[in-house]
Amino acid sequence: MNILKHLALLCSGILFSLLTSADSLPENLEWQTNNDAPIWANPNAQKGGVFTDFILSFPPTLRNVGPDSNSSFRSHINANQLGLVNFHPNTLEVIPELATEWAYDKDGKTVYYRINPKARWSDGVSVTADDFLFTLEFMRSPHINAPWYNNYYTEQIISVKKYDSHTISITGAVERPKDELHYYYGINPTPKHFYKTLDENWVKQYNWKIVPNTGPYQISQIKNGKQIEFKRKDNWWAKDFKYNLGRFNADKIIFKVIRDVNIAYSHFEKGNIDTFTLVQPEFWHNKATGALYDKGLIEKFLFYNDMPRSSSGVFINQDHPILKEKNIRIALAHAMNFEKVINTVLRNDYERLQAFHTGYGKYSNNKIKAREFNLKKANEILDNSNWSERDGKGIRIKEGQRLSLNLVYGRKEHTERWAIIKQDALKAGIEINLVLQDSSAHYKTIMQKQHDMTSLGWSTGFRPAYWQHFHSDNAHKPQTNNITNMDNPKIDELITSYRSATDTTKRIKLANDLEMLIHETGAFIPDFKVPYTRGAHWRWIKFPDVPGTKNTGNLYSPFGNGGLFWIDNKMKIETKSSRKSKTKYPAVNKVFDQFKVKES
Amino acid sequence: MLSPQAKRRWQRFKSLKRGYYSFIALCVLILLSLFAELWVNNRPLIVSYNDEIYFPSYGDILPGSTFGLDYAWETNYRELSEKFKQENNGNWVFGPIIPYNPFENHFIEGEYPPYPPSMENKHYLGTDMAGRDILSRLVYGFRIAILFSLFLLVITYVIGIVIGALMGFLGGKFDLVFQRIIEILSNVPILYIIMIVASIITPNFWTLAVMLGAFSWMGLTWYMRTETYRENTREYVLAARAIGASNWRIILKHILPNSVSILVTFFPFSVVSGITALTSLDYLGFGLPAPTPSWGELLQQGTSNLDYIWIAASAVVALTIVLTLVTFIGEAIREAFDPKKFSYFS
Numbered sequence: 001m002n003i004l005k006h007l008a009l010l011c012s013g014i015l016f017s018l019l020t021s022a023d024s025l026p027e028n029l030e031w032q033t034n035n036d037a038p039i040w041a042n043p044n045a046q047k048g049g050v051f052t053d054f055i056l057s058f059p060p061t062l063r064n065v066g067p068d069s070n071s072s073f074r075s076h077i078n079a080n081q082l083g084l085v086n087f088h089p090n091t092l093e094v095i096p097e098l099a100t101e102w103a104y105d106k107d108g109k110t111v112y113y114r115i116n117p118k119a120r121w122s123d124g125v126s127v128t129a130d131d132f133l134f135t136l137e138f139m140r141s142p143h144i145n146a147p148w149y150n151n152y153y154t155e156q157i158i159s160v161k162k163y164d165s166h167t168i169s170i171t172g173a174v175e176r177p178k179d180e181l182h183y184y185y186g187i188n189p190t191p192k193h194f195y196k197t198l199d200e201n202w203v204k205q206y207n208w209k210i211v212p213n214t215g216p217y218q219i220s221q222i223k224n225g226k227q228i229e230f231k232r233k234d235n236w237w238a239k240d241f242k243y244n245l246g247r248f249n250a251d252k253i254i255f256k257v258i259r260d261v262n263i264a265y266s267h268f269e270k271g272n273i274d275t276f277t278l279v280q281p282e283f284w285h286n287k288a289t290g291a292l293y294d295k296g297l298i299e300k301f302l303f304y305n306d307m308p309r310s311s312s313g314v315f316i317n318q319d320h321p322i323l324k325e326k327n328i329r330i331a332l333a334h335a336m337n338f339e340k341v342i343n344t345v346l347r348n349d350y351e352r353l354q355a356f357h358t359g360y361g362k363y364s365n366n367k368i369k370a371r372e373f374n375l376k377k378a379n380e381i382l383d384n385s386n387w388s389e390r391d392g393k394g395i396r397i398k399e400g401q402r403l404s405l406n407l408v409y410g411r412k413e414h415t416e417r418w419a420i421i422k423q424d425a426l427k428a429g430i431e432i433n434l435v436l437q438d439s440s441a442h443y444k445t446i447m448q449k450q451h452d453m454t455s456l457g458w459s460t461g462f463r464p465a466y467w468q469h470f471h472s473d474n475a476h477k478p479q480t481n482n483i484t485n486m487d488n489p490k491i492d493e494l495i496t497s498y499r500s501a502t503d504t505t506k507r508i509k510l511a512n513d514l515e516m517l518i519h520e521t522g523a524f525i526p527d528f529k530v531p532y533t534r535g536a537h538w539r540w541i542k543f544p545d546v547p548g549t550k551n552t553g554n555l556y557s558p559f560g561n562g563g564l565f566w567i568d569n570k571m572k573i574e575t576k577s578s579r580k581s582k583t584k585y586p587a588v589n590k591v592f593d594q595f596k597v598k599e600s
Numbered sequence: 601m602l603s604p605q606a607k608r609r610w611q612r613f614k615s616l617k618r619g620y621y622s623f624i625a626l627c628v629l630i631l632l633s634l635f636a637e638l639w640v641n642n643r644p645l646i647v648s649y650n651d652e653i654y655f656p657s658y659g660d661i662l663p664g665s666t667f668g669l670d671y672a673w674e675t676n677y678r679e680l681s682e683k684f685k686q687e688n689n690g691n692w693v694f695g696p697i698i699p700y701n702p703f704e705n706h707f708i709e710g711e712y713p714p715y716p717p718s719m720e721n722k723h724y725l726g727t728d729m730a731g732r733d734i735l736s737r738l739v740y741g742f743r744i745a746i747l748f749s750l751f752l753l754v755i756t757y758v759i760g761i762v763i764g765a766l767m768g769f770l771g772g773k774f775d776l777v778f779q780r781i782i783e784i785l786s787n788v789p790i791l792y793i794i795m796i797v798a799s800i801i802t803p804n805f806w807t808l809a810v811m812l813g814a815f816s817w818m819g820l821t822w823y824m825r826t827e828t829y830r831e832n833t834r835e836y837v838l839a840a841r842a843i844g845a846s847n848w849r850i851i852l853k854h855i856l857p858n859s860v861s862i863l864v865t866f867f868p869f870s871v872v873s874g875i876t877a878l879t880s881l882d883y884l885g886f887g888l889p890a891p892t893p894s895w896g897e898l899l900q901q902g903t904s905n906l907d908y909i910w911i912a913a914s915a916v917v918a919l920t921i922v923l924t925l926v927t928f929i930g931e932a933i934r935e936a937f938d939p940k941k942f943s944y945f946s
Contacts, residue, residue, distance in 0.1 A: 286907060344707045345730055379672065392660030394673050412885045413904075416730035419891040420705045427673035434890045438799040 023161050023169075029103040029112060034095050037088045041246035041564045042544035047232075049567030051250035051541075051558055052273050054258040058225045061207045065139070065146045076230070076255070079559035080215030082238070084113050084186045087179070089549035089561040092361065094182055095243055098127060098189065098214060102182075108175035108502055109158075111185065115166040120237040121191050121212035129162040131189035132170075136160050138190045143202045157185060177502050183462045189214070214238075216248035217559065227256045230558075246544070249566035253558045268536075269298075271576060274567075275537040275556035279530065281349045288536050296585030297575060301543075302534040304596035306550045309358040311469075312457030314407070314525040319476060319485045320452050322403065327385045329522035332405075332453075333371035334378035335428035338527055341417045346528070353526035356518055357464040359597070362508045364464075365515035366597075370526045378428040387429070396429035404431040409455040410442030418455070448478045449485060455527070456483070464511050466495045470518060484523035491517050531597065539585065540572035541565050550595045609861075612936040619932020622925040629922070633743035640739045642704050644677050644695040649684075698722065700733035702740040702893035707731050714908045726910040728901050730891075734914045737893040742922065744888070745895060748809055749874025755813030756820060756870065757863070763817070764824025765851050769832060775825070782818045790815040791880070798886035805888060812877055820866065827859035861937045868930030872923055879919065895919055 059073035064081075084099040094102070099113040119127035138144065139153035158171045172185035191212045195202075210219045216239070220231035230253040238244055256273070258264040265287060268276040278284040278300075292298045314336070316323050323329055342350050355368040382388070387396040387403060396403040409418060415436065422432045437445060446454050458469070458481075468474060472492050474482035491514065498510040518524060533548075535555055543565050548555050552562065614620050637657045638645060647654040649667050656662050656677070664671040667680055681693040699722055700706060706727065708715060713731035715723055725734040767775045794811055797803070803811065831837060832855065840850050881887035882896025890897070895915050902912025 282905075282907075340707075344705070344713060347712045375671075375673075390663070390672060394661045394663065412900075415890040419703070419730050419732075422891065423703060423705055427671070429673065435802045436885060436890060437802070438885075441799045 023163060025112065025163050025167065026105065029105075031101040031103045031112075031114070033101045034093055035242060037091055037093050037095055037243070039243060039245060040088075040090055040544075040546075040549050040561075043246040045246040045249045045542070045544070045564075045566040046568065047249050047251070047566070049250050049569050049572070050252045050254060051565075051567060052254045052256060053275065053556065053558070054264045054267070054273055055228075055255045056257075056259060056261070056264075058257045059228075062210065062219070062222075063203070063206050064211075065149055066144050066203045069146075073228075073255075076559060077211075077213075077219075079557075080213045080217050080230075081188050082214040083188055084115075085182050086243075086561075087183070088243075089551045092179070094179055097238075104178055104181070105169070105171075107171075109173070109181065109185075110169050110171040111181050112163075112167065112169045115168065116237075117166055118237045119214060121194075121214060122218045122233060123191075123194070123212045125191070125193055125212070127189050127214060128165045129168045130165075131192050132160050132168050132187060133162055134192035134195075135187050135190040138195065138198065139187075141198055141202075143198055143200055145203050153187075157187060160187070175500070175502055177504055177507060180463060215559065216244070216563070217253060220252075225257060227254055229254045246564070248558070248563040250558060271538060271579075274541050275535060277533065277535040277554055277556060279534060281347050284349070284534060285347060293536070293589075294587055295583075296587045297539055297579060298536050299539055299541075299588035299590070300534070300536045301547060301555060301590050301592065302532055303548050303552065303555055303592045304532045304594070305548065305552050306531075306595040306597050307359050307553065308460035309353060309529040309531075310457040310460055311356050311358075311524075311526075312353060312529070313527040314453050314455055315446075315451075315483045316453045316523050316525070317449060317451050317483070317485055318487070318521075318523055319449065320405075322401070322405065323452060325385065326522055327381050328387075328403075330371065331378045331381040331385070331428065332425075332430060333522055333525045334374045334381070335425045335430050336421050336525060337373040337424040338370075338421070339373050340424065341420050342528065345416050345420065349530070350528040351531055353529040355515055355526060356469075356524055357511070357515060358526075358529060359460075360464050360511075363511045365512040365519075368515060368519045371522070373424070375424075375427055378430075382429060390429050393431075394426060394429060395431045402431065403429060404433065406433045406435050406452045407455060408435045408437060408442060408445050408451045408453070410437055410439040412436060414455065446483050447480075449476070449483065451483070454483065464515075466491075466511075466514055467499060470514075471495045484521075486518075486521065486523055488517070488521065491521075537565075538572075539575055539588070540568045542568050546594055547592060548595075609936045613932055616932040616935055619928050619930075619935070622928035623932070626922070626925045626929065629742070629925075630746055633739055633746065636739050636743055639696045640698040640700070640702075640736045641696050642677060642699055642701040644681070644693045646694040647677070647680070647692075649691050698724065698733065698735055698739075700736045702732060702737040703891055704733070704736075705731040706733065714905070714911060716908075717910055725914045726908075728898060728911055729905060729908075732891075734898065734911065737898060738895065738914060738918050740893040741895045741898065742918070744805070744893065745875045745878050746871075748805065748878050749871045752809050752813050752816070752874040752877075753867070753870045755809060756817040759813070759817035760820030761824050761856070761863070764821035765828050765855065767821060768825040768828025769847065769851055769855070771829075778821070782821055785815060786818045788815060791877075794881060795884065795886045798881070802889045803887070808878070808881070808888065812874075816873070816877075820863070823862050823866075824859065827862060828855055831855045831858050861939070865930070865934045865937050868926045868933060872926050872930075875919075875922065875926075 055073060057071070059071045060068040062077065063069045064074050064077050082097045084097060085094050085102060086097045087093070088095050098115055098119050100116045101114040103112040104110070105112065115127060115129065117126070121127060136153060136157065139149045142150065156173050158173055161169045163169070170185050170187060172181065176184060194212050208222070216236050217230040217232055219228060221229040232248060232251050258267060264273065265276060265283065267273045269292060278288050288300060293300065316329050316332070318324050338352055342348060342352065352370055354370045355365060357364050382396060387398050389397050391397050391402065407418060415434065418434050422434060425432050442454070445451055446456065468481040470482060470484070470486040470491055472487040474480035475485045475487040494510055494514050494517065498507060498514060501507045501510060533553055533555055537556065547564060549561060554562065556565070557563070632639070637643070641657060643656040645655065645657055647656060647667070654662065654666070661674040663673060664675045667675055669675065669680070677693055677695065678699065681695065684691040684693060707713065708721065713727055714729050715721065715727045715731065717724060717726040723733050723735070725738070727733055728737065763778060767778050790812065793815065794808070797811060837850060837854055840854050878887055879894070879896040879899065882894040883900045885900070887896055888894060895918065898911060898915040902915055905911060
């Protein structure tokens with residue numbers, strides 16, 4: 001508790017100094033804005049109607065920080081809290097949101113913002129510089145019970161300064177390229193007038209409070225345990241804003257709690273839910289078929305996106321006595337038949353992932369191709385590496401040691417895939433023992449670096465991140481993300497340059513080189529990616545000609561960079577009545593490959 | 601040699617037709633499963649190649665190079681058979697009835713697994729989600745389950761009998777202490793413990809059996825203890841003691857044979873509980889590591905993919921048949937050993 005008190009004192013001390021310092025803006029700032037980027041919605045979209053979706057569980061709280069706040073529902077709340085700037089979902093340019101203009105300081109870690117004077121909280125109060133200063137106080141407060149945020153807003157966000165009621169600057173801890181400054185240091189405002197007290201009761205007191213927001217929708221009704229309703233703001237301050245035209249069309253968005261996906265699907269078939277995401281093969285191929293689809297009442301969309309892919313595959317522990325040899329790792333990659341897994345149990349729905357960072361635009365090195373299943377190559381390499389002898393079971397042996405390796409994985413439903421990989425690897429004389437652990441034990445094993453190899457997928461980021469995964473600082477010790485124990489001076493050198501480089505071209509070049517070096521070590525065998533999203537919707541849900549963006553993970557997302565669809569109420573009435581009759585519409589099964597990455 | 605009493609019990613057991621036939625059926629099943637390699641296998645029984653005869657069923661793999669193929673891994677006998685037929689050089693392959701081993705992923709061009717039962721593909725019960733033959737996995741899974749439960753039975757009986765007999769025979773503090781230990785152990789939720797352990801280390805056949813055994817011997821001790829207490833005070837035991845027989849001799853030669861009847865009646869039910877324990881652990885994913893053929897794992901696949909009904913149906917039917925057989929045997933044994941029929945009390 002003492003530490004907490006000290007921290008609180010420290011925080012308020014910092015705040016005090018922030019509030020009292022009367023800074024003036026540096027001269028020669030080059031203010032920038034961006035109103036020339038293309039729009040990604042259809043400006044003629046119809047407004048109106050009610051959109052119904054489902055959530056699998058009722059959120060445990062409506063707070064967006066603090067205990068239990070990390071539920072999937074939080075994304076809906078956060079999506080209605082605008083940032084200072086946004087990234088264009090197709091071109092990734094910086095575009096204005098709460099700020100109208102921004103400028104960069106010479107120090108490489110400070111950005112100045114001019115807040116739009118029109119910006120309003122949902123309760124009508126103006127958004128001002130004080131709301132940003134308050135964010136820092138709020139996020140650093142021990143009372144919100146969120147150590148990660150406490151830490152981030154102390155270690156990464158160094159200071160927020162107010163110049164006048166609508167001008168601020170934010171300074172981060174390290175220099176970064178310009179666009180990344182916005183991504184890492186661009187904080188959201190917190191409604192100071194709403195949180196009157198910030199004390200130890202905060203967590204309990206604000207569990208079910210509806211916090212004022214700046215986005216297009218606000219929660220209008222909560223039926224405890226059953227549903228949550230969002231209503232479109234009639235006079236949203238940003239509704240005529242260029243990039244918002246044609247978006248956020250439904251008057252109401254209702255999230256019903258349906259605790260089982262199969263039951264939710266039958267609600268969808270009845271028309272109680274408007275849309276249904278069908279990424280799972282089982283649903284797409286088997287369930288989403290039949291009369292409703294043939295009669296054109298429900299339409300099916302498959303939409304290729306081009307966003308960062310999870311770095312998913314087999315990570316090889318290079319400290320392992322056998323696997324420390326590069327040749328063995330490369331032979332192993334050639335002995336794993338991911339192509340067969342894709343063609344059979346995955347029904348060709350997945351694609352082979354080619355490299356560690358894929359989908360990061362120019363930062364990804366698209367020249368890299370994952371090592372293909374090739375028994376001839378695998379056998380040749382092993383024969384030439386003194387592993388030419390085989391024992392009675394066909395497993396290779398060298399000096400009495402068998403080429404037998406453990407593969408640790410944490411998901412029961414992946415067993416089928418690995419069973420296939422195991423059988424084909426036997427042909428190369430490699431025995432792969434499948435070790436299934438429950439997910440927390442699995443995580444512990446790899447954090448202790450006790451695995452020979454493991455199957456895992458890392459989540460994505462804004463830009464490729466190398467230091468945590470591949471720098472020798474993190475090798476040979478527990479509790480770091482360098483689970484391949486990569487310890488390579490050349491890679492270290494490039495990572496250091498990559499981290500300090502602020503010039504985009506140079507960084508891209510470094511990222512490409514790093515990616516190639518990592519590929520050459522053979523420490524990571526990429527497995528699968530799903531390069532699209534897909535789903536089905538009733539025919540009254542209408543879309544622009546291109547129904548999503550490069551970064552659309554869910555076509556039916558009503559908030560954030562989504563909200564492109566609209567509801568044709570006339571068609572809804574017509575369709576509902578014609579359901580009983582035998583009217584037939586043309587069946588729709590569209591594939592959108594505008595953003596499909598062409599692999600050379 | 602069987603004692604007259606045992607003979608009479610055997611006669612009685614044989615006369616109980618339902619139990620007796622179940623017993624025979626189960627023995628046949630076990631026997632068949634022990635030689636599963638000969639009738640459920642992707643390796644053929646006999647290969648005749650260039651006037652030499654090979655018997656690949658057991659032992660080391662025969663690399664493709666043995667039969668003039670250009671690879672060093674195990675021969676694909678299905679392809680070999682086709683090749684021989686086309687060449688027509690007098691070489692031939694004679695294979696088992698079910699030509700799949702339980703690990704083999706067999707994929708049919710242009711179709712996605714699981715494949716429904718089909719005579720043509722020789723998947724008589726279809727395949728599972730990874731294209732493995734269900735019948736083959738049932739047979740090998742049965743062998744593992746039954747051997748597992750027999751081994752488990754040996755562990756629990758040895759511990760249970762020894763401790764139970766000692767408790768009854770020695771009495772006093774030893775009895776008291778073990779009674780408490782047993783009470784404590786009986787309240788330990790075994791399944792949870794095994795799940796916790798299995799999530800940390802991957803169990804194998806032996807560790808799993810020993811772990812389960814370590815927590816399931818307690819039930820037996822109570823019966824053994826009471827039996828020993830009772831027999832201990834009988835005249836023949838007193839007589840043996842008077843002659844100067846050692847404690848071990850009294851326990852092993854006099855008391856144990858006279859209390860065996862009660863143990864035998866528990867036999868079939870222990871087998872059932874062994875099979876169920878392994879199946880449920882596999883079902884939950886905490887049993888033997890993949891891809892070991894297992895009924896629990898099949899059940900798990902079946903219940904999460906109910907659209908492919910043959911997966912769950914095969915596992916459920918097989919489980920029901922075996923458990924019913926064992927229960928019938930159990931009933932018959934109980935009946936045959938019923939002291940009311942053949943009483944030796946005077």
